[in-house]
Amino acid sequence: MQIPVLGLRLLQTAMTRKTHIDENAARAAFENAIDTYEQDFGKFFLARLFGLELAYTADECVITFDLKDFMFNPQGGLHGGISAFVLDISMGHLLRQTSGPGATIEMKVQYLKAARSGRLTCTARFIRHGGSISFLRSELVDEHGEMIAYATSTWKSLKQHPHSAAKPT
Amino acid sequence: MQIPVLGLRLLQTAMTRKTHIDENAARAAFENAIDTYEQDFGKFFLARLFGLELAYTADECVITFDLKDFMFNPQGGLHGGISAFVLDISMGHLLRQTSGPGATIEMKVQYLKAARSGRLTCTARFIRHGGSISFLRSELVDEHGEMIAYATSTWKSLKQHPHSAAKPT
């Protein structure tokens, strides 16, 4: 049986994993991070590298960022570890904004759906805001409102550093 | 009361958070990643950026990497999201090495201790290796053998792509 040339080509395309990322986009992200980071909440190097934009409401921390393929796993979707990274930041920054810095005791992430393009939004809220131990949750959703990942975590508040108290976030 | 000059200086140092990372080290990590990555298991861009070196035994995946301060949180330790990222990779690569690629259903990380310098080792093992659903755990330890983080996760095996089967990992 003869295979039509076009069909074969399509098949080959489907079988070829993308082996390269958009290197210009990765470089732009890196240079922008180097130019604009400060090792403080909201603007530390990794947050800048992944293009995270943080905003706060009275009881939420909302992070938005554009997917770029340098953030991907070998299967071509946002790496689960990067989802975890963003979810962690959303909860840690909400705690910090509300009552000073804390340390993560534990975090669990459930992965609902792969994310391959577009702009993601991550929203953290308290389950319970305690004096010493706090419980938080966060949702990562895509542009269509579909949930990508869901996290819960537990934090221990740290005694606030006199210097950091004076600093704007 | 007079404050001795040296004492004041020490106090100021203690109160100053490091506001800059080693930018040359970050740039070297980026350039090395761009030069050596391939979007496949073990060598995708993010794995290269964080300098991850993967090795396998019969039933383990072992990742080693050097801490660099561009991986840090605003408090000056390895960011918990990056710990999660490395732990995730160790378990996903063990599954992939043993029975083909899978998707993370969920992962929980417990954070035991901050890591600030040196070389870390992350070792993944199966709790139970199933046909469809597998359960794994992984430990991240520092040079002194002290545990930094402990993770458990659940994975769903994916039908293997004909192309990826032929590819060396």
Next chain:
Amino acid sequence: MQIPVLGLRLLQTAMTRKTHIDENAARAAFENAIDTYEQDFGKFFLARLFGLELAYTADECVITFDLKDFMFNPQGGLHGGISAFVLDISMGHLLRQTSGPGATIEMKVQYLKAARSGRLTCTARFIRHGGSISFLRSELVDEHGEMIAYATSTWKSLKQHPHSAAKPT
């Protein structure tokens, strides 16, 4: 130094942990369970023993029950394992009500507050209702609306048994 009699008595009271449960209440719970259980969803023996009352809305399973001291830990509050048991049931029954029986792959419970008396309400909802894998969460709250425990879980749907499909829940 002399200790006033009343003061000593109060001290002794404070130091005495309650060493007995209300045995009549425990026996009544047991006899009621034996009389009314059926090994099916909503009315299996353990659900009856702990006095669980299940109700459903379009997208929730709501369980209510009265705390009895036979459910307590040695510190005199609802045992965390029983909280986990009720949270598990709420999520499993919501899944069963919506799309047939499933098996728990994993569950995480965060413990926010001790519960010592009154009536508790446990409400389960879907995070994502999938064909094969579903993600759920559930909240256990006391009479004052204060959260006692928060759970998330992952379930695998089972092929439905022809017999159970015909049975009312």
Next chain:
Amino acid sequence: MQIPVLGLRLLQTAMTRKTHIDENAARAAFENAIDTYEQDFGKFFLARLFGLELAYTADECVITFDLKDFMFNPQGGLHGGISAFVLDISMGHLLRQTSGPGATIEMKVQYLKAARSGRLTCTARFIRHGGSISFLRSELVDEHGEMIAYATSTWKSLKQHPHSAAKPT
């Protein structure tokens, strides 16, 4: 079409879920619990009801118990909530034995395999034993050494009650 009598009978058997538990065994468990419990570690009512036998090594708490069908879910296996209950006790009692009572902050259980009969063994160990926050894990295995469930948890040590310090566990 005629259905052979034997075939129909087998079909009916396969389709019939067991609707009754061994009520005598349940009653014996209840009466034994009432007779032997004390609301203290290792022997509180629920631990007795489920027939838990606790033992300690230098760094483990080992619980053994016989499966009885009153502990089952509607599908005829050990209820996941009871697995969680036993795993929780194993870790809480190890902490208590080592450094006094604590409260569970969170626990995650992964469910590997159904358990339908025989004697189960649950072994808790520390991941990290801290002064204030401790991390533990525990495994529930059946008679054949197959793992039923795997748990990790986080605990907060409580200030020890003067009375409980004097009491044997």
